Amino acid sequence: MSLTAFLHSRYGRGFASRTEIEAHHAAAFRRFRAQVMPRSPFYRGMAELPLEDLPRMDKARLMANFSAINTCGIDHDTAMRTAIRAETGRDFRPLIGEVSVGLSTGTSGQRGLFLATPRERRLWAAIMLGRYWPELWRRQRVAFFMRADNALYRSLSNALVRFEFFDLLLPFEEHLSALAGLNPSVLIAPARILAMLAERQVAGRISLSPRRVISVAETLSPDDAALIGQAFRIRVDQVYQATEGVLAMTCRAGNLHLNERWLRIDRDVIDRATGAFCPVIHDFTRESLPILNHRLDDVLIPDPDPCPCGCASQRIARIEGREDDILWWASAAGPRMVTSEAIRTAIACLPQPLRDYRVIQRGRGLHIWLDDAASGADTALGASLAGLARQMGCQLPELAFHRGLPPESDAKRRRIRVEPDAIAPR
Numbered sequence: 001m002s003l004t005a006f007l008h009s010r011y012g013r014g015f016a017s018r019t020e021i022e023a024h025h026a027a028a029f030r031r032f033r034a035q036v037m038p039r040s041p042f043y044r045g046m047a048e049l050p051l052e053d054l055p056r057m058d059k060a061r062l063m064a065n066f067s068a069i070n071t072c073g074i075d076h077d078t079a080m081r082t083a084i085r086a087e088t089g090r091d092f093r094p095l096i097g098e099v100s101v102g103l104s105t106g107t108s109g110q111r112g113l114f115l116a117t118p119r120e121r122r123l124w125a126a127i128m129l130g131r132y133w134p135e136l137w138r139r140q141r142v143a144f145f146m147r148a149d150n151a152l153y154r155s156l157s158n159a160l161v162r163f164e165f166f167d168l169l170l171p172f173e174e175h176l177s178a179l180a181g182l183n184p185s186v187l188i189a190p191a192r193i194l195a196m197l198a199e200r201q202v203a204g205r206i207s208l209s210p211r212r213v214i215s216v217a218e219t220l221s222p223d224d225a226a227l228i229g230q231a232f233r234i235r236v237d238q239v240y241q242a243t244e245g246v247l248a249m250t251c252r253a254g255n256l257h258l259n260e261r262w263l264r265i266d267r268d269v270i271d272r273a274t275g276a277f278c279p280v281i282h283d284f285t286r287e288s289l290p291i292l293n294h295r296l297d298d299v300l301i302p303d304p305d306p307c308p309c310g311c312a313s314q315r316i317a318r319i320e321g322r323e324d325d326i327l328w329w330a331s332a333a334g335p336r337m338v339t340s341e342a343i344r345t346a347i348a349c350l351p352q353p354l355r356d357y358r359v360i361q362r363g364r365g366l367h368i369w370l371d372d373a374a375s376g377a378d379t380a381l382g383a384s385l386a387g388l389a390r391q392m393g394c395q396l397p398e399l400a401f402h403r404g405l406p407p408e409s410d411a412k413r414r415r416i417r418v419e420p421d422a423i424a425p426r
């Protein structure tokens, strides 16, 4: 394991200032330009360019140029075949040479390939173990729910860890007895799975007592964080990780910080009022498949306050979800961003109790399902949203209230979302 990364992650206080972060980035990218870019046919001639002048990438462009970008000489089709074979056979050690290959669908549903060298796997393990290990001297039992296992995650297994993988493609209920048998001390899963486990825990179907609960790979809504925290009587930590890299992590104080130790993260600001931005990332730890000037479509809301933990890495108030899921309401000055947080607050402040809800923007209308709500909830929420629109100087969309919940699969359990045919301004 990479000892320095481990110690940094476990005991490091983090960066003391923005100046220190910039100096760290300058040194890291000097090394990256000298040692990594020349090994990539795509980037070989660009090592002198400022990072922001490199070709702007996204998942589609990265995949289209995969063969030329990676530094391992791995051809796209070979990698894809290897990854698909591993997925369909549920054999999770897909390696080309010593490079592991993984497949991700990501939130956008587009298939992405990723690579990890042994060094990258060790680095990932070091930071995870360092940051989130409950007690180093005790053997830990880790339950890890993932869509597919991968050598990346296997690198966590050693004498100190009993590591059990739970395949998300198998029926969820089938995992419950194995999970109870393991009684994990560390529970790692995507947010929606943690929420489903929390519901079972509350209902008395399982009785787990994890020392750490870590939400990975997708955004954790405040509703789900509260539900999970109450069910397991522990704070939920969050590792916000895309295929493209580990973007942010919860600190000891429980706040999300950008992972500026590994990445330089520029901002494509989409809303001035909140500072909401889509991250444009440059990762100097990824040597197999360089990720440079790469725009993600997740929307992050920065938190300008310094964190009590003392780390100067940018604090993130929350991850708002995908850019496609932001609500935009019309105003005289053009469309204004309405965050799902604002809607959530309006619902949380209702005097009437309700069991659950969904809010879906469809075309120019806002469809609202209030499940098992006391009478008067529609009127109260309508008034509250009208107040929100007035406060923001926007026009309130047409509201349509429904009973119960819309039919949906568990995969789509986001409470507030926008459908593709909704107005997409900007």
Ligand SMILES: [Zn+2]
Pocket: 251, 252, 253, 254, 255, 257, 307, 308, 309, 310, 311
């Ligand atoms: Zn902090």
